[in-house]
Amino acid sequence: MKRAVVVLIVLVAVFAGLLSHQLGNIKAGSESAADTSDTGYEYYTGDDEKDEDSGVKKTKKKSPLIKVDTKEDSITVLVNREYRMSADYIPADLVVPNVRFSFYGTFEKSYVRKVTAGALEKLFAAAERDGVILKAVSGYRSYARQKEIYDRNVSSRGKSATDLVSAKPGSSEHQTGLTIDVSSEAVDCALEESFGDTSDGKWLAKNCHNYGFIIRYPKDKTKITGYSYEPWHIRYVGRSWRHIFTRRI
Numbered sequence: 001m002k003r004a005v006v007v008l009i010v011l012v013a014v015f016a017g018l019l020s021h022q023l024g025n026i027k028a029g030s031e032s033a034a035d036t037s038d039t040g041y042e043y044y045t046g047d048d049e050k051d052e053d054s055g056v057k058k059t060k061k062k063s064p065l066i067k068v069d070t071k072e073d074s075i076t077v078l079v080n081r082e083y084r085m086s087a088d089y090i091p092a093d094l095v096v097p098n099v100r101f102s103f104y105g106t107f108e109k110s111y112v113r114k115v116t117a118g119a120l121e122k123l124f125a126a127a128e129r130d131g132v133i134l135k136a137v138s139g140y141r142s143y144a145r146q147k148e149i150y151d152r153n154v155s156s157r158g159k160s161a162t163d164l165v166s167a168k169p170g171s172s173e174h175q176t177g178l179t180i181d182v183s184s185e186a187v188d189c190a191l192e193e194s195f196g197d198t199s200d201g202k203w204l205a206k207n208c209h210n211y212g213f214i215i216r217y218p219k220d221k222t223k224i225t226g227y228s229y230e231p232w233h234i235r236y237v238g239r240s241w242r243h244i245f246t247r248r249i
């Protein structure tokens with residue numbers, strides 16, 4: 001009997017320790033989206049989301065904790081300046097999608113992951129049915145290619161100046177194979193903000209979620225994403241999130 005009580009006390013103590021450790025991680029995560037912990041789990045609360053375009057104070061429901069996905073081959077992996085991909089990550093299922101490109105020939109940038117390719121083909125076909133001709137400009141970008149660009153900038157302008165304008169290797173979402181830059185002849189297939197004002201860019205923003213894509217760096221979310229508005233940069237996240245985007249749009 002005495003032994004059973006001792007065992008019970010030990011179990012309760014271990015459980016309480018684990019719980020407080022986990023709560024500690026959640027609290028740490030809520031202070032900074034970039035916080036890292038030794039568990040491999042990181043949390044983002046969405047608390048730093050503020051309404052930028054009006055002075056009107058909105059009462060916002062506190063967002064639930066979201067676990068950050070850092071699994072490199074996961075459809076919802078987070079990649080940015082804080083969460084970089086490893087030098088040796090190359091998606092295993094890269095293919096060239098059967099869509100129009102803004103250039104001739106096949107290069108590294110022609111490729112995306114298989115799941116992205118299938119969704120992109122459906123997206124481009126739907127656009128065409130609505131009279132919108134989209135062109136794929138740049139898909140997969142390897143770590144090696146990112147390093148090449150970064151190193152070239154360092155040698156031409158120095159490290160500190162480079163770090164202000166050029167992303168470190170591994171921080172490009174294009175390395176996932178889930179991202180592709182899309183444009184149209186309306187802006188000579190340039191990757192520029194004005195694409196978002198064209199009817200082609202508007203069609204893309206309005207409809208891409210139906211095929212599992214999001215405009216990854218929207219105009220009013222730069223404080224959250226940490227990136228300037230990029231109406232051409234779409235990211236495949238799958239269709240199970242579709243209800244969220246439908247509601248936002």
Ligand SMILES: [Zn+2]
Binds near residue numbers: 174181232233234
């Ligand atoms: Zn891009």
